[in-house]
């Protein structure tokens with residue numbers, strides 16, 4: 001079976017870039033990405049490529065090449081479902097904020113609503129692909145809805161989790177370490193569906209890197225991968241605190257352990273804490289799944305990754321307060337960076353949000369500069385915490401579009417995101433314009449300690465005991 005039409009429900013961080021890359025690599029497939037969010041679809045269709053809803057290096061060029069040729073963005077969901085042979089579900093699966101499993105389980109209401117819509121609209125057999133990250137065994141629920149609500153057409157359900165990281169989405173999609181496809185290979189139709197998706201990826205991904213498994217293994221592998229990655233960050237962050245107490249340096253420790261080929265050098269950067277829309281949500285989901293099977297030791301083991309991450313954010317802000325003579329009330333503190341990592345405008349679960357909230361509780365005056373995050377986004381992130389009124393947040397925190405102005409007259413600079421441009425600032429001039437003593441709290445360990453201390457700064461680097 002050669003797929004000629006695809007519909008992707010959900011034009012977000014995953015749906016948009018993933019479909020753009022498939023459209024680029026498979027010009028013979030017509031792809032429609034749909035969303036209920038009209039503003040988002042309008043932004044994807046904007047003639048000004050700077051206005052795409054998602055910033056990812058290399059993405060605008062691919063959208064320019066494919067849009068309105070074989071890649072379309074639309075709000076007409078029924079039409080796109082009706083026309084497609086294969087439908088990717090790429091909607092959000094946030095942590096539940098209500099009811100049973102509140103604060104832990106994934107909220108599957110968007111997934112269920114997609115399944116019901118597909119069942120209602122579909123008049124021909126379809127392959128439905130789970131692209132969203134889902135609790136293991138969700139495919140069974142989707143199948144039950146499709147089979148019971150549908151018009152008697154046949155549905156094959158595949159799991160095809162996405163492993164792209166933000167900031168490198170296009171590169172990750174063009175050169176994935178592996179593509180994972182879970183399907184029911186016990187039936188002829190199941191086998192054909194798996195093969196149809198394999199054939200799409202095989203256009204640019206080497207066959208050996210396309211892995212097929214049963215559906216449950218595929219669903220669980222996605223949660224497992226994120227749990228292992230986040231655990232690495234929490235592990236190195238736990239060691240960063242020991243380094244600070246003992247005079248060791250986490251950069252040296254990371255290098256030393258990373259040269260062991262069994263450990264490997266990647267994902268060993270100590271930080272102010274991991275953020276992003278996935279790690280916390282997916283581990284909480286894993287913890288919830290483990291608890292629901294009565295596996296309490298397993299649940300506690302993974303929950304510790306989150307506990308450590310919360311601790312890392314809190315101890316960063318605590319250290320700022322105690323270093324600034326136990327009070328930051330009325331003091332200007334500059335935040336360089338708000339995004340959860342460099343090269344993205346995404347701020348979901350960014351450590352900066354928690355660190356800012358803690359410091360605002362101490363009545364600090366914060367000025368933020370981030371090269372890609374909008375002022376509106378920053379205030380929304382703070383307001384969503386509901387710690388204080390929106391008016392108070394606006395009084396206590398200012399967003400600057402110029403980093404030098406953000407640093408002027410400041411008592412301390414906190415580096416929250418590892419944007420490359422921060423390394424090349426004129427730190428001498430920044431120092432001259434700051435209150436003295438001038439402090440830098442480097443939550444990403446990106447500045448050159450000797451150079452910065454030579455200028456006169458008091459420099460704290462996460463994980464450095466010297």
Ligand SMILES: NC(=O)c1ccc[n+]([C@@H]2O[C@H](COP(=O)([O-])OP(=O)(O)OC[C@H]3O[C@@H](n4cnc5c(N)ncnc54)[C@H](O)[C@@H]3O)[C@@H](O)[C@H]2O)c1
Nearest residue numbers: 010011012013014035036037090091092093110132133162
């Ligand atoms: N962000 C990442 O880097 C990343 C990477 C891998 C996997 N994932 C997973 O992929 C999924 C999507 O994540 P995202 O970051 O793209 O989310 P997102 O919030 O950026 O996008 C989801 C989109 O789905 C739309 N939507 C929700 N319900 C809908 C419906 N019924 N019909 C049509 N549109 C609907 C929303 O309006 C939104 O635009 C999640 O499960 C996430 O865990 C995310």
Ligand SMILES: O=c1ccn([C@@H]2O[C@H](COP(=O)(O)OP(=O)(O)O[C@H]3O[C@H](CO)[C@@H](O)[C@H](O)[C@H]3O)[C@@H](O)[C@H]2O)c(=O)[nH]1
Nearest residue numbers: 162163164165166233267268269271274275276278340341
């Ligand atoms: O050594 C490291 C590596 C990462 N981080 C932080 O960890 C967070 C997550 O970073 P990263 O994993 O690079 O970005 P995400 O876009 O969140 O990607 C993760 O989450 C996605 C959503 O599930 C998966 O698809 C990806 O494979 C997985 O890497 C960020 O705050 C990083 O700053 C560190 O602090 N130290």
